[in-house]
Amino acid sequence: MKKLFSAVIFALTVLVVPEASATNYTLWIHGKNGGGTQIGNYNDFSNWGPSSTAAGVNKKAVNWNGSQKISSQNGYIRDALDCFCTGNNWCYIAVHSAGNLQIGYALSLYGGSARYKKNATPNASGVCGNTDGTTQTGWNIKWVDVASGAAGGSELADMGEWAVSDPIVGDLVTTTSRAMYDHNATRSKWFYMFAGAKGTFYAGILPGQDDEAVSYHSTGGVSGTSGGSYCNPGDWFCSGTLNTGTNACSNGKAKWSYHSVSLRDDGEAYNHHANGNWAGIVGTVRADVVKYAY
Template sequence: MGIAALVALSSQATNYSLWINGRTGGGQVGNHADFTYWGPSSTAAGVNKKSVNWDGYNHISSQNYLVRDALDCYCTGNNWCYIAAHSAGNLMIGYALDLYGGTARYKKTPSPNSSGQCTNSDGTTQTGWNIKWVDIGGGAAGGSELADAGSWALSEPLVGDLKTSTSRAMYNHNNTRGKVFYMFAGAKGTLYSGILPGQDDEAVAYHSSGGVSGSSGGSYCNPSDWFCNDLTLGTAANEGGRVKWTNHTVSFRDDAEAFNHYTSGNWAGIISKVRADMASYAN
């Protein structure tokens, strides 16, 4: 292959970093340049970053098309994606991969309209999406006892999804289509310590943010806590024997209890660790 052809081929392949928000939303739905939920859009957060905005209020099932639209836009054809998700965004990407990651997807031209949808590039399809890996901060795929206890507004459809038994049964969490989920678990939780078991970040406990498997939550802590099973780093089974979901690995455990759940509109809390990871490795 000639040099000109190689240059042409490489110019058509682009990597993107997709950020999937959690509860409350904040960014304009369909506008992949709106980082209101996260923080200043000028902040480094991975190559060609895009904000996959959904409303953070309605059911995962009814909003998931917005995530699939973005995955179709940027993660098909010659293009590849890194994924970062926060809180209920964990449910969003897990749901999309399990239920739709084995389906035929039209390859798209990565230029979305105002609704966040892209046009077909050449009329051909591929199976699933081109995803390198997934970073999760304060992941809520295991649900939250705050939803169980009614600590959040019960009128929100999403809160029903976030009940621990509901979220864990929503899809097959082990089926990541081979993609590794790197979990970042925060532990600066004090407000709801009586409701959330083990360490927590004020919204989700370690059993969820650490990707611990099972149909219900459990109490997991940092090694300094003698009265609670340890959440282990990496893919190893946790103290007590409960394993993590398949392809889930704990990259960061908040041993210093320094990071809470909230972005605070400034890439803050546990998302600060995810952002740094994306800035360093999503390129």
């Protein structure tokens, strides 16, 4: 599906603007904290792992202060989208954890706004110059891959298990995350969810299957105003099974629009953490991006 969609978009781009060549980019948006990354430096992959590792065509690291509130930092995400995803250029987006909130927030609240077409040549602050002074509506995004998405929040924030001094923790309270913007308003961009289940330490706090930080209700893109208990097939003590694809959960609870589960961790093999080496559930997204982002 991704390959077919990408090929169609590329063909249409060539047909519409044959006099200009299009460049594709892969933008990586990290989650909470972010490991001391340099904001505005699109080559700083220190949050993820070695920068030499393949991670999609023309990969760029979209860095922000992951201890602060989504709204205060979202301008950095919009700067990157303006830089690389306007004009004749197109983007694949890969996000982790609270990076899911960042791209969802940008698309829902700003994806219908006029954006100046940029030249993909950022200054030291990560801001690119205009090309011809014209604008377009929103950004050229092919799809979004989501590793352990936290757009539905985490009960670790609800229960104060994370450092309460970080403003972002308030955003990650499940009811707050789910009310922050319209999660169905993706501007018709598909979100492919990769949900890990290798969670043990916080099993008593996180409902259903989890990856030690976020539960399936969030990583699976399940709709609603608060979280729920969702599991792999055959697991007990859950309110429903997280089904793959766009299918509703077994209890009838739907996913948000344009959300599809690409990986449900039936083998409980992937935890939340990249560990500075593209590890955990991030590794499954990296492999998918390498395969399809070209």
